[in-house]
Amino acid sequence: MSRSRAWLGSLYWRIALACLGLLAAGLLIQMVVVVATLSRPSGLRARVTAQLLAKTVAADLQEALEFDPAASVRAVLARHLDNPLPVYFVTVEGNVTGADVDVPGPEAGRVAALAAEHAGGLDRTDLPVGVAAVEVLGQPEGHVVVLPRRPGWAVLRELGPWPLGGAALSAIAIAALLAWLAFAPAHRRLQALEGAATRLGQGDLTARAPEDGADEISRVSRAFNQTADALAAQIQRVTSEQDVRRQLLADVSHELHTPLTTIRGYIETLRMTDLPLSEADRARYLAIVDDEAVRLERLIGDVLDLAKMEAGGQGLKKEVVPIEALWTRLSDRYGPAATAAGVRLVFDAPMFDVDADAGRLEQAISNLVGNAIRFTPVGGEVALSAHALLTGGVRIDVSDTGVGLSAEDQARVFDRFYKQDASRSRTGTGLGLSIVRAIAEAHGGEATVRSTPGHGSTFSVTIPA
Incomplete structure (x- = not known):
């Protein structure tokens, strides 16, 4: 768009020109009223002026007709x-x-009526008119009548073009100055709003419009800023979700690649007919393939569970879950594994219930107990305890006497595929604690950890009422 077209299309200039047009129209109407008022004078002064003029013209006409009875009245x-x-x-x-x-x-x-009234002896003092008789050699010839009305051009001529033009230009100049003072700040704020919208459209998510003032422009600016904030938050959320998806895809691909590579390698070895293998070696290779297949199955199951929990695609079926019954199932499941690992498994004796999804809660606590047994050395202890909260919820703690976690590990321990010590976590998928956090958050609670390196860790799952 050219500069002239942009100037004509500007709302600011159109409003300013409209104001100047209204002012010009007002001045014109005021001038018409003034001219109309001055062209029809009233009062004693106007009557005396008209009467003096009538007598002067009557005297001139009388003198001309006495000198030449055929003289032109119109010429006089x-x-x-x-x-x-x-x-x-x-x-x-x-x-x-x-x-x-x-x-x-x-x-x-x-005019004839006024002359007749004067001839009849009626003097119209209520009207600013002048009437004078014309007599030639003692004989009445008629009357000179002067009306109070003056043509508009005569009024304008009396007033003069320079005063009128100067007054009009001064009024327009003052109006233009006032319009500029009134609209210049609004124009600058509109330009700032336009600039912010342009920058936002070009991808600058930090672009914001000034919100100064309490007029319509400031309200539009606030609405624009709220929209920009919501848009930036939405874009940030979508970007974060995309980053999480990409990272999850990369992690899953990496985790799937390891067991698949192992399985494929041993299968290819078993298929080599020219390679002599003893039955013991063949059985050992098949056992490794079976272990990797089980790990692969567990990894896929954990990924699906985590995806369902974070996407909210699997609703919770809450019910009253007795803590004592939960302890019994966990003892039956992990008691033999703890005994085999040389770890003592201890449960407190709570006498209350928790309102939760029984299956999901047991899955979360099972992941914590399995991790605790795996990372607790021989002779150590894994203790489970439940605590009723003042708010009505329940906090379940799983404590161990293992190696503990550093501050850096505590900050990342619930992340997907994060492993404190990869060499010691070969049998894990790296998703267990992420599933624990997802289950806790699905219940409206949280999963936390407290740990001191060398003195064990305590993982907690809080389930609100």
Whole structure:
């Protein structure tokens, strides 16, 4: 768009021009009113002025007719055209003559009526008119009538073009200055809002409009900023989700690649007919393949569970779960594994219940117990305890006497595929604690960890009422 077209299309300039147009129209109307008022004077002064003019014209006309009875009345009246008041001569027969043009019928009737009233002895002191008799050698010839009405051009000529033009230009200049003072700040704020919208459209998520003031522009700016904040948050959320998906895909691909590579390698070895293998070696290779297949199955199951929990695609089936019954199932499941690992498994004796999804809660606590047994050395202890909260919820703690976690490990321990010690976590998938956190958050609670390196760790799952 060219600069001139942009100037004409600007709302700011259109409003300013509209204001100046309204001012010009107001000045024009005011001038018309003033001219109309001045062209029809009233009062004693106007009547005296008209009467003096009528007597002056009557004297001139009387002198001209006495000198030459055939003199032109119109020529005598024309001598007084420089006077703004209209002058007429009415004969005794009622004929009306003007100074330069024929007198219209209604105007002639009015003039003749005034002359007749004066001839009849009626003096109209209520009207600012002048009437004077014209007698030639003692004989009445008619009357000179001067009306108070003046043409508009005469009024304008009396006022003068320079005062009128100066007043009009001064008023327009003052109006333009006031308009600029009133609209310039608004124009700057509109430009700032336009600039912010342009930058936001170009991808600058930090672009914001100034919210100064309490008018419509400031309200539009606030609405724009709220929209920009929501858009930036949405884009940030989508970007974060995309980063998480990409990272999850990369992690899953890596974790799947390891067991698949192992399985494929041993299968290819078993298929080599020219390679002599003892039955013991063959059985050992098949056992490794079976272990990797089980690990692969567990990894896929954990990934699916985590995806369902984080996407909210699998609703919770809450019910009243007795803590004592939960302890019993966990003892039956992990008691033999703890005994085999040389770890003592201890449960407290709670006498209350928790409102939760029984299956998901057991899955979360099972992941914590399995991790605790795996990382606790021989002779250590894994203790489970439940605590009723003042808010009505329940906190379940799983404590161990293992190696503990550093501050860095505690900050990342719930991340997907994070392993404190890869060499010691070969049998894990790296998703167990992520599933624990997802289950806790699905219940409206949280999963936390407290640990001191060398003195064990305590993992907690809080389930609100």
